[in-house]
Amino acid sequence: MATQQTASAGRALVSPSVILLFIWMIVPLVMTLYFSTLRYSLLDPDNVGFVGLQNYTSFLTDPDFIAALINTLVLVVSVLIISVCGGILVALLMDQPVFGQNVLRLMVIAPFFVMPTVSALVWKNLLMNPDSGFFAWIAKSLGFQPIVWFTNWPMLSVIIVVSWEWLPFASLILLTALQSLDEEQKEAASLDGAGPFSYFGYIVLPHIARAITVVILIETIFLLSVFAEIYVTTSGGPGVATTNIPFLVYKQALLNFDVGSASAGGIIAVILANIVAFFLMRIIGRNLEG
Amino acid sequence: MGSIQLKSVRKEFGPVNVINGVDLSIENGEFAVFVGPSGCGKSTLLRLIAGLEDVTSGQVLIDAKDMTNVGPSQRGLAMVFQSYALYPHMSVRGNIAFALKMAGQSADAIDQKVRKAAATLNLTDYLDRKPRQLSGGQRQRVAIGRAIVREPKAFLFDEPLSNLDAALRVQMRVEIGELHEALKTTMIYVTHDQVEAMTMADKIVVLDRGSVAQVGSPLELYNKPNGLFVAGFIGSPTMNLIKGAPAAKRGAETIGIRPEHADVSTTAGEWPAKVRLAEHLGSDTFVHAEADGIGPLTLRLEGEAPLTPAQTIYVTPREAHLHRFDKDGRRID
Amino acid sequence: MAMKKSTGERIGITVLAWLVAFIIFFPILWTILTSFKSELDAISMPPKFLFFNWTLENYTEVQHRSNYLHYAWNSILLSIGANIVGLIFAIPAAWSMAFAPGKRTKDLLMWMLSTKMMPAVGVLVPLYLLFKNLGLLDSLFGIGLVLMLINLPLLIWMLYTYFKEIPNDILEAARMDGASLINEIVYVLTPMAVPGIASTMLLAIILSWNEAFWTLNLATSNAAPLTAFIASYSAPEGYFWAKLSAASTLAIAPILILGWFSQKQLVRGLTFGAVK
Numbered sequence: 001m002a003t004q005q006t007a008s009a010g011r012a013l014v015s016p017s018v019i020l021l022f023i024w025m026i027v028p029l030v031m032t033l034y035f036s037t038l039r040y041s042l043l044d045p046d047n048v049g050f051v052g053l054q055n056y057t058s059f060l061t062d063p064d065f066i067a068a069l070i071n072t073l074v075l076v077v078s079v080l081i082i083s084v085c086g087g088i089l090v091a092l093l094m095d096q097p098v099f100g101q102n103v104l105r106l107m108v109i110a111p112f113f114v115m116p117t118v119s120a121l122v123w124k125n126l127l128m129n130p131d132s133g134f135f136a137w138i139a140k141s142l143g144f145q146p147i148v149w150f151t152n153w154p155m156l157s158v159i160i161v162v163s164w165e166w167l168p169f170a171s172l173i174l175l176t177a178l179q180s181l182d183e184e185q186k187e188a189a190s191l192d193g194a195g196p197f198s199y200f201g202y203i204v205l206p207h208i209a210r211a212i213t214v215v216i217l218i219e220t221i222f223l224l225s226v227f228a229e230i231y232v233t234t235s236g237g238p239g240v241a242t243t244n245i246p247f248l249v250y251k252q253a254l255l256n257f258d259v260g261s262a263s264a265g266g267i268i269a270v271i272l273a274n275i276v277a278f279f280l281m282r283i284i285g286r287n288l289e290g
Numbered sequence: 291m292g293s294i295q296l297k298s299v300r301k302e303f304g305p306v307n308v309i310n311g312v313d314l315s316i317e318n319g320e321f322a323v324f325v326g327p328s329g330c331g332k333s334t335l336l337r338l339i340a341g342l343e344d345v346t347s348g349q350v351l352i353d354a355k356d357m358t359n360v361g362p363s364q365r366g367l368a369m370v371f372q373s374y375a376l377y378p379h380m381s382v383r384g385n386i387a388f389a390l391k392m393a394g395q396s397a398d399a400i401d402q403k404v405r406k407a408a409a410t411l412n413l414t415d416y417l418d419r420k421p422r423q424l425s426g427g428q429r430q431r432v433a434i435g436r437a438i439v440r441e442p443k444a445f446l447f448d449e450p451l452s453n454l455d456a457a458l459r460v461q462m463r464v465e466i467g468e469l470h471e472a473l474k475t476t477m478i479y480v481t482h483d484q485v486e487a488m489t490m491a492d493k494i495v496v497l498d499r500g501s502v503a504q505v506g507s508p509l510e511l512y513n514k515p516n517g518l519f520v521a522g523f524i525g526s527p528t529m530n531l532i533k534g535a536p537a538a539k540r541g542a543e544t545i546g547i548r549p550e551h552a553d554v555s556t557t558a559g560e561w562p563a564k565v566r567l568a569e570h571l572g573s574d575t576f577v578h579a580e581a582d583g584i585g586p587l588t589l590r591l592e593g594e595a596p597l598t599p600a601q602t603i604y605v606t607p608r609e610a611h612l613h614r615f616d617k618d619g620r621r622i623d
Numbered sequence: 624m625a626m627k628k629s630t631g632e633r634i635g636i637t638v639l640a641w642l643v644a645f646i647i648f649f650p651i652l653w654t655i656l657t658s659f660k661s662e663l664d665a666i667s668m669p670p671k672f673l674f675f676n677w678t679l680e681n682y683t684e685v686q687h688r689s690n691y692l693h694y695a696w697n698s699i700l701l702s703i704g705a706n707i708v709g710l711i712f713a714i715p716a717a718w719s720m721a722f723a724p725g726k727r728t729k730d731l732l733m734w735m736l737s738t739k740m741m742p743a744v745g746v747l748v749p750l751y752l753l754f755k756n757l758g759l760l761d762s763l764f765g766i767g768l769v770l771m772l773i774n775l776p777l778l779i780w781m782l783y784t785y786f787k788e789i790p791n792d793i794l795e796a797a798r799m800d801g802a803s804l805i806n807e808i809v810y811v812l813t814p815m816a817v818p819g820i821a822s823t824m825l826l827a828i829i830l831s832w833n834e835a836f837w838t839l840n841l842a843t844s845n846a847a848p849l850t851a852f853i854a855s856y857s858a859p860e861g862y863f864w865a866k867l868s869a870a871s872t873l874a875i876a877p878i879l880i881l882g883w884f885s886q887k888q889l890v891r892g893l894t895f896g897a898v899k
Contacts, residue, residue, distance in 0.1 A: 013716060013719040014720060017712045021738050021772070090643060112889075115849065115850050126657060228854070
C-alpha cells in the first residue's frame with residue numbers, strides 16, 4: 001500500500017517515539033536489575049558490593065514478602081469479584097429503559113474520575129471514621145457498634161475503597177458491551193419462551209464474555225499496582241496488614257533506603273505483571289487483526 | 291504533452307504477482323481505457339502510473355522522462371478516485387483550489403482558475419458548500435474539477451462512475467467524453483464495465499490477471515478479438531462460444547458468433563434449437579435457446595420477435611462474422 | 624424477558640436504578656456537601672444533611688493557609704503540558720502506523736502498549752536515584768517527563784485508531800494534488816482528525832491529573848500537584864474534614880466534568896479497542 005517514500009517517511013516519523021519508549025523501558029529496568037545484585041543502601045552509600053542473587057533470596061524469604069504477596073492477591077481478586085459482579089448488575093440495570101439515563105450514567109461513572117488520594121481520604125474520614133463518620137451514624141442508628149474500619153479491618157477497608165473506584169469502569173465497559181446486543185435477539189428469546197434467568201445465562205452472558213475478560217485483565221494490571229490508597233490511609237499497616245508488593249518495594253526504597261532489596265522487589269513485581277500482560281496481549285492481539 | 295509509456299512493468303504484493311510484465315504506450319491526447327474483470331490489476335496499473343504504488347521492476351515514462359522513482363506529487367498527473375476522495379473539511383472552492391495552493395500560486399490566479407473550472411462543471415452555485423451537502427453527481431463533478439484546474443499532463447480515472455445510479459452514469463459518461471473533446475488532454479480510464487470502455491475509448495487495454503490480453507480500438511477488439519478471453523469479455527450479451535462438430539467443420543477448436551450475428555428462422559437453419567426464454571425489450575429481443583448437441587445459445591434479434599418457450603427454432607451463424615480459435619484459445623485468421 | 628414493561632415495572636426499575644446510582648455517587652455528594660460546612664458541623668453526629676450554615680470559609684482557607692492554587696496550577700501544567708509534548712511525538716508515530724504500516728507495525732504497537740503495563744515500582748529505584756543525582760526531584764520538568772512517557776503509548780494507540788478511520792484515498796488525493804508529507808499532515812490529516820485528537824487529549828489529561836504514584840514519590844512541594852496536596856491531609860492537624868472536602872471538591876470538579884465528555888474515549892482507550 002505504501003510506496004518507498006511513504007515507507008521511509010513512516011520509519012522516520014515513528015522512530016522518535018520508539019527511541020523514547022525504548023530508553024524509558026530498557027534503561028531503568030536494566031538499572032534495576034543491576035542494583036538488585038548489589039548490596040547498596042543509601043544510609044551506607046560507601047559500602048556497595050556485588051551479592052548476586054542474595055537480595056532476591058532475602059526478599060523472597062522475608063515474611064513481609066509472603067504477607068505482601070498474599071495481600072496483593074487478596075486485593076486484586078476481591079476487587080475483581082466485586083467490581084465485575086457489581087459491574088454486571090449495574091450495567092444490566094442501566095441498560096433498562098429508565099427515566100433520566102444521562103444523569104444516572106454520570107452518577108455511576110463519577111467515582112472513576114476521582115483521584116485516588118481523594119477517594120481514600122474521603123472514605124477513611126468522612127465515611128468510615130468510627131466516631132463521626134457516616135457509617136458510624138448508620139450503625140449507631142441501627143443499634144450497632146460502629147466498625148473501626150481501618151484499625152480492625154484494614155484490608156477490607158482498602159478493598160472497599162478500591163472497589164468503589166473501579167466499579168464504574170467495569171460498569172461502563174460492560175454497559176457498552178450490553179448495548180451492542182441486538183434488540184432482535186431479545187425478542188427472539190422471548191418468543192422462544194426464555195425467562196429472564198435463562199435469557200441472561202444463555203444470551204447475555206456469552207455476548208459480554210469478551211468484555212468481561214477484558215475488564216478482568218485490564219483491572220488486574222492496574223490493581224497489581226495499587227499504591228496511593230494505601231499510602232494515604234494505612235501506610236501498609238497495621239504491621240503489614242495492608243502492605244502489597246508495590247508498597248513493600250516503596251517502603252524498601254524510600255523509607256528504608258535499601259536500594260538493593262527494593263530493586264529485587266521491583267523485578268519480582270515486573271515478573272508478576274508480565275505474566276498477566278502475556279494473556280492480555282493475546283486478546284488484544286486478536287482484536288488488532290480486525 | 292501527455293504521453294505515457296510502461297516498459298516491462300511488474301508489481302508484486304509479497305508473493306503475489308499482480309502485474310506480470312506490462313508494456314504499454316499511450317499517446318498524447320488519447321482516451322485509453324483499462325478494462326478487465328475484478329482482480330485483473332487494472333486499478334493497480336493506474337496507481338503505478340500515478341505513483342501511489344512503487345513498481346517492483348520496470349519503468350514508467352511520462353513524456354519520455356523516466357518517472358519511476360518520482361513521487362506522486364511531482365508527476366504532474368491528476369486522479370479522480372472511485373470514492374471521489376474529497377476533502378470533507380473544505381468547501382467545494384477549497385477542494386478545487388487545494389492543488390493550486392500547494393503549487394504556491396497567487397490568490398488571484400487561484401480564484402480565477404477555480405471560477406473557470408466551476409463554470410465548466412456547473413458548480414458555481416455550490417462553491418461554498420461542503421462535500422457532505424452535495425449529491426453523488428455533484429461530488430463527482432468536484433472531483434473532476436479538482437483535477438481539471440491543475441492542467442495536468444494526463445487525467446487518471448479510477449472507476450469514477452461505479453457509485454452513481456444508472457441514469458447519472460450515462461449522463462456523466464457523455465460529459466466526460468465531451469470534456470475530453472474540449473481539453474484534448476490524455477485520459478486513462480479504469481472500468482470493469484465494457485460498455486463504458488466501448489463508448490468512451492480511443493484505445494482499449496484489456497487486462498487478464500495482470501497481463502495485457504489485447505490493445506486496440508473498440509471496433510478492433512469487437513471485430514478481431516485475439517483470443518477467447520477478449521472475445522468473451524467484449525460485447526454484451528457475451529459471444530456464443532461453440533466447440534465440437536460445428537467448430538471442427540470450420541477448422542477450429544472453438545468458434546464464436548455474437549448474438550447479433552446469427553439468423554433465426556422457425557423453418558430451416560444449420561442448428562436446431564429449443565427456446566428456453568425470450569426477453570422482449572421492445573427495441574430488441576434476446577432469445578436464450580438450447581441447441582441440440584451444441585449447448586446454450588444467446589441470440590439478439592431486432593425489434594419484436596414473437597417467440598415463446600419450448601418453440602423450435604433454427605439458428606444459422608453469418609459466416610462473415612464468425613470467429614475461429616485454436617486449441618490454445620488464440621484467434622485463427 | 625418481557626418486552627413491553629408495564630409502567631409499574633418501569634417505575635420500579637427506575638427507582639432501583641436511581642437508588643443504586645445514588646449509593647455509588649454518595650461519597651462524592653457527601654464530600655461536596657461537607658465542603659460547605661464549618662469544621663464542627665462536619666464532624667457533628669448525627670450528620671447534618673442540608674440544614675446547616677452553608678459557608679465558603681473552607682474554600683478561602685484552603686487557598687490562604689495552604690496555597691491551593693499553587694498545586695492546582697501544577698496539576699494543570701503537568702497534565703496539559705506533558706500531553707501536548709506527548710502529542711508532538713504521538714501524531715507522527717500514529718500517522719506512520721496508520722498510513723505507512725510495515726511488517727512490524729502491529730508488533731511495535733503491541734510492544735508500546737506493553738510498556739504501559741510495566742509496574743512503576745519496577746523502575747522506582749533507578750528513576751528516583753537518577754532524578755536525585757540530576758536534580759530533577761520535585762521539578763515540573765522531571766515529573767512532566769515521566770507523565771509524558773507513561774501516557775505516550777496510550778496517545779499513540781488512540782490516535783492510531785482514529786487515524787485508521789480516515790479514508791486513505793483522501794490522503795492519496797492530497798499527494799496527487801502536490802502536497803508534501805508535511806502539507807498532507809497539516810492541511811488534510813490534522814483537520815480531519817481534530818475530533819479524534821481532542822478526544823485523545825481529554826482522556827490523557829484526565830489520566831495524568833489523577834496519576835498518583837510518580838506524583839507522590841517524585842514531588843514534595845515545588846512541583847507537587849493536587850494528588851500530593853490532598854495526600855498531605857493524611858497526617859492532618861486538628862479538625863480538617865471540611866477543608867479536606869473543599870480541597871477535594873476543587874480537585875475533582877474539573878475532571879468530573881471532563882470525564883463526562885470522555886466516556887466513549889475511555890472505553891476505546893482503556894480497553895485497547897478490545898471492546899467497541
